[in-house]
Amino acid sequence: MRTDQPKVIHLKDYKAPDYLIDETHLTFELHEDHTMVHTQLVMRRNPERAGESADVALPPLMLDGQELELVSLFLDDIELTRTDFVLDDSHLTLQPTAERFVVDSSVRIHPELNTALEGLYKSGKMFCTQCEAEGFRKITYYLDRPDVMSRFTTTVSGEQERYPVLLSNGNPIASGTDESGRHWATWEDPFKKPAYLFALVAGDLWCVEDSFTTMSGRSVALRIYVDPENIDKCQHAMDSLKKSMKWDEEVYGREYDLDIFMIVAVNDFNMGAMENKGLNIFNSSAVLAKAETATDAAHQRVEAIVAHEYFHNWSGNRVTCRDWFQLSLKEGFTVFRDAEFSADMNSRTVKRIEDVAYLRTHQFAEDAGPMAHSIRPDSFIEISNFYTLTIYEKGSEVLRMIHTLVGAEGFRRGSDLYFDRHDGQAVTCDDFVKAMEDANGVDLTQFKRWYSQAGTPRLDISEQYDEAAARYALTFRQSCPPTPGQAEKLPFVIPVELGLLGAGGREIPLRLEGEDSASGLNRVLSVTDPEQTFVFVDVTEKPLPSLLRGFSAPVKWSFPYTRDQLMFLMQHDTDGFNRWDAGQQLSVQVLQGVIDQHQQGAVMQLDTRLVDAFAHVLADTSLDQAMVAEMLSLPSEAYLTEVAQVADPDAIHAAREYARRFLAGALFDVLWKRYAENRAISKATPYRAEANEIARRSLQNIALSYLMLEGQEQVVAACLDQFDDSDNMTEKLSVMAVLVNSPFEEARADALRRFADTFKDNPLVMDQWFSVQAGSPLPGGLDRVKALMEHPAFTVKNPNKVRALIGAFANQNLVNFHQKDGSGYRFLADQVITLNALNPQIASRLLAPLTRWRKYDDARQSLMRGELERILASGSLSSDVYEVVSKSLA
Ligand code: B3K
Ligand code: ZN
Numbered sequence: 035m036r037t038d039q040p041k042v043i044h045l046k047d048y049k050a051p052d053y054l055i056d057e058t059h060l061t062f063e064l065h066e067d068h069t070m071v072h073t074q075l076v077m078r079r080n081p082e083r084a085g086e087s088a089d090v091a092l093p094p095l096m097l098d099g100q101e102l103e104l105v106s107l108f109l110d111d112i113e114l115t116r117t118d119f120v121l122d123d124s125h126l127t128l129q130p131t132a133e134r135f136v137v138d139s140s141v142r143i144h145p146e147l148n149t150a151l152e153g154l155y156k157s158g159k160m161f162c163t164q165c166e167a168e169g170f171r172k173i174t175y176y177l178d179r180p181d182v183m184s185r186f187t188t189t190v191s192g193e194q195e196r197y198p199v200l201l202s203n204g205n206p207i208a209s210g211t212d213e214s215g216r217h218w219a220t221w222e223d224p225f226k227k228p229a230y231l232f233a234l235v236a237g238d239l240w241c242v243e244d245s246f247t248t249m250s251g252r253s254v255a256l257r258i259y260v261d262p263e264n265i266d267k268c269q270h271a272m273d274s275l276k277k278s279m280k281w282d283e284e285v286y287g288r289e290y291d292l293d294i295f296m297i298v299a300v301n302d303f304n305m306g307a308m309e310n311k312g313l314n315i316f317n318s319s320a321v322l323a324k325a326e327t328a329t330d331a332a333h334q335r336v337e338a339i340v341a342h343e344y345f346h347n348w349s350g351n352r353v354t355c356r357d358w359f360q361l362s363l364k365e366g367f368t369v370f371r372d373a374e375f376s377a378d379m380n381s382r383t384v385k386r387i388e389d390v391a392y393l394r395t396h397q398f399a400e401d402a403g404p405m406a407h408s409i410r411p412d413s414f415i416e417i418s419n420f421y422t423l424t425i426y427e428k429g430s431e432v433l434r435m436i437h438t439l440v441g442a443e444g445f446r447r448g449s450d451l452y453f454d455r456h457d458g459q460a461v462t463c464d465d466f467v468k469a470m471e472d473a474n475g476v477d478l479t480q481f482k483r484w485y486s487q488a489g490t491p492r493l494d495i496s497e498q499y500d501e502a503a504a505r506y507a508l509t510f511r512q513s514c515p516p517t518p519g520q521a522e523k524l525p526f527v528i529p530v531e532l533g534l535l536g537a538g539g540r541e542i543p544l545r546l547e548g549e550d551s552a553s554g555l556n557r558v559l560s561v562t563d564p565e566q567t568f569v570f571v572d573v574t575e576k577p578l579p580s581l582l583r584g585f586s587a588p589v590k591w592s593f594p595y596t597r598d599q600l601m602f603l604m605q606h607d608t609d610g611f612n613r614w615d616a617g618q619q620l621s622v623q624v625l626q627g628v629i630d631q632h633q634q635g636a637v638m639q640l641d642t643r644l645v646d647a648f649a650h651v652l653a654d655t656s657l658d659q660a661m662v663a664e665m666l667s668l669p670s671e672a673y674l675t676e677v678a679q680v681a682d683p684d685a686i687h688a689a690r691e692y693a694r695r696f697l698a699g700a701l702f703d704v705l706w707k708r709y710a711e712n713r714a715i716s717k718a719t720p721y722r723a724e725a726n727e728i729a730r731r732s733l734q735n736i737a738l739s740y741l742m743l744e745g746q747e748q749v750v751a752a753c754l755d756q757f758d759d760s761d762n763m764t765e766k767l768s769v770m771a772v773l774v775n776s777p778f779e780e781a782r783a784d785a786l787r788r789f790a791d792t793f794k795d796n797p798l799v800m801d802q803w804f805s806v807q808a809g810s811p812l813p814g815g816l817d818r819v820k821a822l823m824e825h826p827a828f829t830v831k832n833p834n835k836v837r838a839l840i841g842a843f844a845n846q847n848l849v850n851f852h853q854k855d856g857s858g859y860r861f862l863a864d865q866v867i868t869l870n871a872l873n874p875q876i877a878s879r880l881l882a883p884l885t886r887w888r889k890y891d892d893a894r895q896s897l898m899r900g901e902l903e904r905i906l907a908s909g910s911l912s913s914d915v916y917e918v919v920s921k922s923l924a
Contacts, residue, residue: 040913042361044413047357051177052093053130055184060174062154064161064192064236069154070105070155071141073174075253076516078134082240092133097126098171098178101143101153108138126175139175139534148172148830149872157302158261158400159196160237164308166418167358170229180228180355181460191218197236199259200530203227203311204214205293218882221313227293228354228457233310235259235298244288254290258321259298269724270333271297278341279813281375286449296779297321297340301797303877304833305421306339309346316343319798325721326682327799332763333723334444337379342372350451357462357884357909359416362409362485365465366429367422370437373430380725383610384660388583390611391618393431394671397423398590401490402676404922406517408488410463415917418875420472426489427794431588432484436467438529438558438586439481440474447473460750480562481527488517491526493561493591493905499576504545506534506573512589512653518921526560532587534570534577539606547571556583556609578602583609597623601647605654610661620647621693622677625669628689634680638692645700652704659712662728668693669847681889683852687811698740706749709737721762721883735768742772750778757785767802774810799840800827808842815850816857819843830868833876840865844883851883856897859884863901866915867908874912881905881915885922899923 057076107114117129148155153172154163171178188202194217211217239259246254249812258268276564282288292312303317320339350364439443462668498507514523521540532554534542541551547569603616624641631638650664675681686890712734741749757769773782793799844851851858869877887898906919
């Protein structure tokens, strides 16, 4: 917990370190009531900095360290006494006397009491670590910054019986047994790395083993370690790992570099997973998956996260970040890499739809809120608060734009140059962009504003058609709203991929004024000015433009489409993503009309063109079933909130539910047909987590969710049959989700009870059980959540449980969370205050919905602000919570 005033750290203050650590030798003695950490640092003055202070004395050495009990300290074998060094809450400062020296320290720490899950801690009976970003300083005194890269040797000693498995980074080089039941193992990592990539695991674990032969013919041992009861749930992660290794060789030419690659699954983990060198530590929810216990979405999430962490071995570990302002260098790049991997393994269009829907709903909201920051922020108080959708997802979009501008081959040339040039270094986003420029002979100076400017740009597009001259002009106007600390923005480079559709959907060859001939039916324009017009010639009929295909830039764009034109694009666009997007735009327009009606107390009426559009989608057998499922999904309440001027959660919910019911009634027969045929196949074939099967189940289950709104007996019966007679969690859980939202109280209670009986010992499945209930919009949501917090399977100490119950309630159950009496806000603030003391990172993340207060009416605004003020006044706040609350109230 913070005792001093929180300090703001600025990128402009970056200085290279005064000292370097060539070697780090660690010894851990694990005990039940404490752990001893002995550290030997082989250090020298940083030649890069030495020149600056030329002949002056050596600067003091300031090591980071928090919550450590210093037991002994030696400088070059001479023990230092209390007058030889200065110790405070966060540093140990001593005075070196030579250019090269060795520091030996011993500290006592208490992983058994660590509830923040940062540093060394216990998850169940197992010891594990999480060091990124600044957790290593809770393990030992160190230069805990990513530009200090060192060679690590680690010895772990513990009781043989309790901790038969002892792991750390790199390769195992020695092991043995000690006195009375203890044993030890030594690991050596030949690659120098920053401390944030350090890892240690000790426990009674079983492992699944496999191997991979790399492109140069080396055999790598692959191991996934889990609690014994989970040994049957590792195969999907192992398959995903092998696919990732192969993909990175094929697409990026990157080979794995150690003899062994390990994944360990732990139950208590603050995020998804961590890319520690050679020893990835995963939230068990991101590893374990089998048909009976994990949904299709969970299988796909495991595949993506395994790939993401594996890809970090190059984008993050071999080439790392100079400082934490450069976080997107590794995260944006690695998200882009994992997104392309998932697109190659599954349906590319569907993956793009999911990612864009997520970005537009959640990252756009972050960009419009008090914590808005660019993908390379200028300052922060607590770096843990900057593992954001902006750094990750928008960072990935920025790389995707570079990919679009230089092309796939150009991008590969750039990444090759980047990896070759900077292997073993800690570098900046500028270094990355420079490699892309140098490899392709392009100038990305203006493009780089995406790295420094926050906020979501707007792009308003209009058309002018001159039939007589066969000229068609598109005018683009860009702007970007102010964000905290950035009132004015300079124009961005916005790649606009587009096509022009003629009658019947025919694509018109694209020739810009001044060009000799047409080139292609689809092309990318670069919009660089505040206002810019592009004129196409030889356009003999008035076209309909298909704009920002594949969401070619992370902007809010508009074009004055009529509803009929959107329906036309839904059916005829050759770009699958834009077919979906046209449907979303149509749905938003129609739903906003119904929201207005509800607010004015008028009778709600749906524009039946939406019904026609959905009917077309359902009738189009050429469409991938996953696409049909996506196109049948109305924009979420969260997205409707994002696009509203002033969000009215009650009206949004009422309008969307009204539309769903209307669609269900009008399309009942065809929905039933698509449901029944797919359900029959599910019933007759064993579960497989493959793209076309996943697609089939998506359609089956979205159809079911519509059908249940009609409440006919045949549907309820089908629903219960699917619940009882299914070999997989996807089918079971979708029944649970529709039942908890349905009026059939008895069936609901029965299904909930039977589900909990069956899965009470599986914490990940129970998370799903909590989540579907937390998300139910039926009245009384808060009381249900409070009651569930008393359930024996719930604990506020486990981040997955907090996310499944409290997080799902505040983020997905908007109509209950935003109750006008402020009870939802009060509840969330109470949880944040409790968690602030236990786990600041989770507390600070949980806060996000309250920070969005500007989106709501005056009454809600003041209630939400009131809760933020209450948190601020609640006592000793962690820097994590302090930063988010204080910026939200500013
Ligand atoms: N690099 C880690 C995130 C660490 C978060 C620390 N608060 C996981 C990932 O992005 O792969
Ligand atoms: Zn990452």
